[in-house]
Amino acid sequence: MFAKNKNLHANPKLGRSTAHAFDRAVSWPLGQIVTRQTRRLAASVAFVVAGVLAGAGCRSNTPPKSATAAASKSGVPRGGDLIASVRSEPRSFNRHAASDSTTELISNLTQGKLVHVNQATQAVEPSLAESWTSEDAGRRVTMHLRRDVVFSDGHPFTADDVLFSFEVANDEKTQSILADAVRTGGKPLQVAATDPHTVVITSAAPFAPGVRVLEILPILPRHRLEAAFKAGTFAKAWGLDTPMSDIVGLGPFVLSQYAAGQRVVLTRNPKYFAKAPDGGALPYLDRLTIEILPDQSAELLRLQSGQLDMMTSEISPESYASLKRSADGGKITLLDLGVSRNAEGLFFNLKPGAFGADPRAPWLQRDELRQAINMAVDRKVFVDTVFFGAGVPVYGPETPANKVWYWEGLPHTPYDPAAARQLLASIGLTSGADGVLKDARNQPARFTLVTQKGRPSMERSVAVIRDELKKIGLTVDVVALDSRAVIQAFLTAKYDAIYFNADKTDLDPGTNQDFWFSSGLAHMWNLEEKTPATDWERRIDELMTKQIASPDLAERRQLYNEVQKIFYDHQPMIYFAAPRIFVAHATRVTNLTPAEYRPQLLWRPDTVAVIR
Amino acid sequence: MTWYFARRLAFAAFLVIAVSSASLVLARLAPGDFVTESAGTEISRQTLEQQRARYGLNKSLGEQYRDWLAAAARLDFGYSMQYGRPVRDLVPERAANTAILALAALVFATLIGLPLGIISGSRKSGVLPGMIRATSVVLLSMPPLLTSLFLLFIAARTGWLPIGGMHSAIVPPGGALADLLRHLVVPAAAVGLPLAAMLERLQSQAMSEVIGEPFVLATLSRGVPRSRIVWRGAFKAALRPVAAVYGLVIGTLLSGSFAVEVITTWPGLGNLMLQALRSRDVYLVAGCAGAGALFLACGTLLSDLALAVVDPRASETRAERA
Numbered sequence: 001m002f003a004k005n006k007n008l009h010a011n012p013k014l015g016r017s018t019a020h021a022f023d024r025a026v027s028w029p030l031g032q033i034v035t036r037q038t039r040r041l042a043a044s045v046a047f048v049v050a051g052v053l054a055g056a057g058c059r060s061n062t063p064p065k066s067a068t069a070a071a072s073k074s075g076v077p078r079g080g081d082l083i084a085s086v087r088s089e090p091r092s093f094n095r096h097a098a099s100d101s102t103t104e105l106i107s108n109l110t111q112g113k114l115v116h117v118n119q120a121t122q123a124v125e126p127s128l129a130e131s132w133t134s135e136d137a138g139r140r141v142t143m144h145l146r147r148d149v150v151f152s153d154g155h156p157f158t159a160d161d162v163l164f165s166f167e168v169a170n171d172e173k174t175q176s177i178l179a180d181a182v183r184t185g186g187k188p189l190q191v192a193a194t195d196p197h198t199v200v201i202t203s204a205a206p207f208a209p210g211v212r213v214l215e216i217l218p219i220l221p222r223h224r225l226e227a228a229f230k231a232g233t234f235a236k237a238w239g240l241d242t243p244m245s246d247i248v249g250l251g252p253f254v255l256s257q258y259a260a261g262q263r264v265v266l267t268r269n270p271k272y273f274a275k276a277p278d279g280g281a282l283p284y285l286d287r288l289t290i291e292i293l294p295d296q297s298a299e300l301l302r303l304q305s306g307q308l309d310m311m312t313s314e315i316s317p318e319s320y321a322s323l324k325r326s327a328d329g330g331k332i333t334l335l336d337l338g339v340s341r342n343a344e345g346l347f348f349n350l351k352p353g354a355f356g357a358d359p360r361a362p363w364l365q366r367d368e369l370r371q372a373i374n375m376a377v378d379r380k381v382f383v384d385t386v387f388f389g390a391g392v393p394v395y396g397p398e399t400p401a402n403k404v405w406y407w408e409g410l411p412h413t414p415y416d417p418a419a420a421r422q423l424l425a426s427i428g429l430t431s432g433a434d435g436v437l438k439d440a441r442n443q444p445a446r447f448t449l450v451t452q453k454g455r456p457s458m459e460r461s462v463a464v465i466r467d468e469l470k471k472i473g474l475t476v477d478v479v480a481l482d483s484r485a486v487i488q489a490f491l492t493a494k495y496d497a498i499y500f501n502a503d504k505t506d507l508d509p510g511t512n513q514d515f516w517f518s519s520g521l522a523h524m525w526n527l528e529e530k531t532p533a534t535d536w537e538r539r540i541d542e543l544m545t546k547q548i549a550s551p552d553l554a555e556r557r558q559l560y561n562e563v564q565k566i567f568y569d570h571q572p573m574i575y576f577a578a579p580r581i582f583v584a585h586a587t588r589v590t591n592l593t594p595a596e597y598r599p600q601l602l603w604r605p606d607t608v609a610v611i612r
Numbered sequence: 613m614t615w616y617f618a619r620r621l622a623f624a625a626f627l628v629i630a631v632s633s634a635s636l637v638l639a640r641l642a643p644g645d646f647v648t649e650s651a652g653t654e655i656s657r658q659t660l661e662q663q664r665a666r667y668g669l670n671k672s673l674g675e676q677y678r679d680w681l682a683a684a685a686r687l688d689f690g691y692s693m694q695y696g697r698p699v700r701d702l703v704p705e706r707a708a709n710t711a712i713l714a715l716a717a718l719v720f721a722t723l724i725g726l727p728l729g730i731i732s733g734s735r736k737s738g739v740l741p742g743m744i745r746a747t748s749v750v751l752l753s754m755p756p757l758l759t760s761l762f763l764l765f766i767a768a769r770t771g772w773l774p775i776g777g778m779h780s781a782i783v784p785p786g787g788a789l790a791d792l793l794r795h796l797v798v799p800a801a802a803v804g805l806p807l808a809a810m811l812e813r814l815q816s817q818a819m820s821e822v823i824g825e826p827f828v829l830a831t832l833s834r835g836v837p838r839s840r841i842v843w844r845g846a847f848k849a850a851l852r853p854v855a856a857v858y859g860l861v862i863g864t865l866l867s868g869s870f871a872v873e874v875i876t877t878w879p880g881l882g883n884l885m886l887q888a889l890r891s892r893d894v895y896l897v898a899g900c901a902g903a904g905a906l907f908l909a910c911g912t913l914l915s916d917l918a919l920a921v922v923d924p925r926a927s928e929t930r931a932e933r934a
Binding site for chain 1: 643644656662663666696702705771777778781879883884890891892
């Protein structure tokens, strides 16, 4: 099933980005007038401030001259410093102990993996495993490891480190966050070493996504962490107070400094195993600084003023206009990376008996209600209001960003409020003289829609949904809560409806079993069902079981299309639109391979370079 | 005086315990906990519960509070779940950064506010005193949050100053101290400008009262230059009411700079507390709130002591007065 692949870089388009610059015309006359006026005022005040600075005023981030300053044979500049930003502090330097995005980013920068998923092409590429073969319908995979690879402290990397990494993930005492991610069919993968450079990974059941799941597992140094593992203190190992020199890895960078609340500084790992296409050493950068900036406004200000080179997340739709002006002025480069793979969705609480004696119970969990909502929201209005036009309508669980699994044949629901009213009438919700829908008790048909506070696009989305549903007589009470409270609400099944995101970490549906299977923890509308609550969920379980086991891609696609059709018919999660992803970076950053998934510009950190 | 001091100290201790306890209880009662989001939604219930047990979040609120209080009595304020470090170590580090900001703002406000107050208070009319008064009123009515946004805007447009943070990623030529001073300008001005305006108003009012006193008029009639009287004799006499509120100003400065810290990404207590609240790091929330209350309590204590020194009647009990 897994073809041998010896190319480290499947997409070596050096010196240019694979995304295209976005050049949509934007007119902001008011903003320009304000800018002109305030510029004069700012100049006056700044003159006074300049006096205080007494000549010290200058850009603070002038990079020092590097000893390795040079250009590679392929023309990619070597050396230099890059400053990126994250929104939150890392919670640990141990990927097994924390799942936040900053911990994950730092792990990706400092640790090696057996395989690498190319976020631009979605192909699985070799990394520490230089090739692999599979047998027994994909149950057994033999991986051949690179030779002459050493950790950043010079200790040789062998199959023993791979075994240790799996032991850590699978050991209950470790309480690893990654334990569930490296299981197939609910059982841990079995790993054995046949020689110091060969490992055999056996899955309990056929698993079509194959070795892609290994992308999540960092390969850790046994010689450094075994003592903590044996002592049962692994979960606390490599915490934020660990001396940087104690943390070693196989990644392109090593940790150099952590200033709590400020930044994490990484320097190039001179022993990094991967090589550039011209045979030169990677990474190109000498130093990578990750600034911790809690909100996007701070990130944008620094990016526009040249104090930051890139962010590690996409820019919000409302920030686009100001960045476009900076891009037009040549200060930054703005990229349109296409449609997001993820769309936020609305789901009702479909747990049987969740509403008990609530008189709304007869209609709140009906398919017709969700189908009516699907028809009653004008997706064009949704895209224009929520994403300021920079988005596409979405009708099912996959967006057009998923080139392999998006199904063109899925019906596109037309905007039809009249048909929506008819559907609602069929479940006993009829319109009164005031246009408000009422149930059998003559009470207004209303429900509470919970969403995440502090996410402007989500808050705009629920406002559109509320206004659109008001047109057909449904009353929606919007409640914005912080993300923990939203998660708590659906974990405890105490809600009417939620508008939230269920991000996919990988595009292969076989890796999103928790969402699809009725027993899954991310089966949003009814978590962890003991047995499927409905016939259509039972059918999806059956189809997904076959889909995950099938080695034939065409068959897998056909099965998944059927799953998408059932999903569409019952609308357990209603999708309206997906945004386009925009990112921005300083013009001095080069040799990027942008992808729409986070960190869009830094998922391949070893090949990023800066012009100095 | 000793009894007075002891009473104020006891009140300060009560304030710190009450504020940190209330913060811990409220943070714990909010829906969701540290594990809810840090673990995400795609891990099993079993793993989720293991994580919860690891952080002691599986205990009841009463049990958790009792354990925390008992440990706090031994000056152990718990472990930050987010940072994996003792709260006792984390809070002083950030409090020091907040203190640097507050001190810079205080020095800035004093150096600007007091002289301007003397100028505006010693002259009843004129363009300059009028401009000073008008500027003070504008600054007093502008919350530090807005001031910091405005200053950040200027820094971003001109590129003359760093936009937030405490140190540059790469230490520029001139050294770390110069770098710190440049980073201090925006947040210290944001906190200090309204304070300078307040000091100016206080000093101006006190000055205008003192300038009409008989001893000032008598000195003037003896031919002593007006500037010497204003800047030496009258200034000292007018300083008393300003000195009396200085302690209180210090207390409010330290806790009041939290919003500015967040806007300017200054790595102080305010930012730490925001992070702790966002991640439901209950022990860290309690620690930060306690530290904020401690600042306020110390400021109040200093203010009370200053007042007691200036006016001994303030330290007398009602019984003593009777």
